[in-house]
Amino acid sequence: MLKSLGDILVEQKALTPEQRDTYTQKAQELNQPLEEYLAKENLVTSEVLAQAVATQLHLPYIDTITEQNADPKLMSKVPFNFLRANRIAPIKKDGKVYLLTADPLNYQAIDEVNMMLDEKTQLAISTEKIISDGVNRFYPVEGTKEMMEDLAEEEQAEETTLEFGEMEETDILGMGQEAPIIKLVNHILLQAVKRGASDIHIEPYEKEIHVRYRIDGVMHVAFTPPKRVQNALISRIKIMANLNIAEKRLPQDGRIQIKVAEKTIDIRVSVLPITFGERIVMRLLDKSKTFGNLQNLGFSKRDYQIILSSIERPNGIILLTGPTGSGKTSTLYSILNKLNRPEVNIITVEDPVEYQIAGISQVQVNTKVGLTFAAALRSILRQDPDIIMIGETRDFETAQIAIQASLTGHLVLSTLHTNSAPGAITRLTDMGIEPFLIASTVSSVIAQRLVRRLCDKCKEKYKPSTELIKSLGISQKEADTITFYKAVGCPDCSNTGYKGRIAIFEVMAMTPEVALLTMDRADTHLIQKEAEKQGMKLLIQDGIEKIKEGLTSIDEVLSVAAADNAVTESDNPITDNESEKK
Secondary structure, eight states, rough: OOOOHHHHHHHSSOOHHHHHHHHHHHHHHTTOOOHHHHTTTSSOHHHHHHHHHHHHHTOOOOOOOTTTTTTTTHHHOOOOHHHHHHTTEEETTTTTEEEEEEETTTHHHHHHHHHHHHOEEEEEOOOEEEEEEEEHHSSOOHHHHHHHHHHHHHHHHHHHOOOGGGOOOOHHHHHHHHHHHHHHHHHHHHHHHTTTTEEEHHHHHHHHEEEEEEETTTTEEEOBBBBHHHHHHHHHHHHHHTTTOOOOOOEEEEEEEEEEETTEEEEEEEEEEEEEEEEEEEEEEEEEOOOOOGGOOOOHHHHHHHHHHHHTSSSSSEEOOTTTTTSHHHHHHHHHHHHTTTTTOOEEEEEOOOOTTTTTTTEEBGGGGGOHHHHHHHHHHGGOOSEEEEEEOOOOHHHHHHHHHHHTEEEEEEEEEEETTOOOHHHHHHHHOHHHHHHHHHHEEEEEEEEEOOOOOTTEEEEOHHHHHHHHHHHHHHHHHHHEEEEEOGGGGTTTSSSEEEEEEEEOOOOOHHHHHHHTOOHHHHHHHHHHHHHOOOOHHHHHHHHTTTTTOOHHHHHHHEEEEHHHHHHHHOOOOGGOOO
């Protein structure tokens, strides 16, 4: 006889005997199986439940689907939608074919998959999330090679009747709707989402096209389609983004919304005419993304307390600074998430609205109809807000309205393009804001950069050279107490040595001493020195803390923080250095 699930959970110490009896009785009252009740009420994790079911049925439990055990050819024998709907995944492990399922009682679906595979399989248990993530990640899309062969066949069939370079616009539109081009564009988008790319670059050159992805801040060449598909490829993307395919002389901006693996992806499309055609850059935004707890972003204890005291104030300005792509927006959204309560009225002005947050009114800037940051802010102040978020303070007018909003009792969050926290003060004075207004309204400034996180599975300990240690600004004696790691590379991190990114911060509070220097129009260097006396850690110092924790490498920290020291010591904080984009 099978043991009861409740008894197994007690043996696994997931429940006490008293809890087992109570939950079993409640499940019976609701006419539900015990596992369904426990899952719905979040009384036991899905992993623990799956392990208990596996023990009960004497089946293996598999806790992950990796490149080693995922077999795309095996998966492709079963339609993708069927696997996803029934939470089933066929994998190969130790020479056997396992059928992972989250519901071993779904006999019909299991039998259908067995018929489609036509192989001897063994049932195994896993969680719905593990199966869903594995299918989404490893189910094969049509390979580039096959698509290129399709395009080659098409070219041979049409080579006597048309030339790609001399086609009329109507013909290009027709080409854009042909299956091979649609497959190619879908492939580009799917691979970008699967590989976690933030941007897709399609770059035409004299004899070829380069498709590159930005993954964890670094550009990677994905593949190079032939030059002859250029017009059709660009036209297809323009059609999807509702752009004018006949206009090739002017830049255009559009949007595409797609759904991939149950995730809604919003794509911002930018088309720019260049020497050899039109260059397209697509920024991918995952609409299903949730923003982490502010406490888990990686702030030091001192920095977190400064931010908490700033956001708990009824008024004041909190500024986030850094170059494009440094994670400012994500930090802003995490702060908004913490502030978002039913009793508070929060309104944002953004260009564009990147992510929707329930309970917050978000305004999209539209310069074509005159809805600028400044115009939107003037209207927002009549909407009785408690907290205002301005996507970017770009000019004197926007900065002036933000200052006035703060003085009239509003908490204001915004971003600035400067390279350091002290540099934000000088930037505002350069915009024309009076220093005494800056000193009385700005409560804190957060500068940040993103560095790649070392892959936990393959990072290795090593001894860095004396030159590298010196460039970090620490002594050899201190270096001897630190365990340094370097990137190696493994299948889990696509042989890059890094997986994901973390932020390094520089948080400056507007202390009375810093306020005095602000009113004296002191340069960035003097403000920085005073802020350091008050306990502010520079970006590179926070980076060293992350190195000590084994989270990132020296090379990564130096690539974003070392250059900033030179800038910070100058009087010019205005530089928006796109080349620092990570």
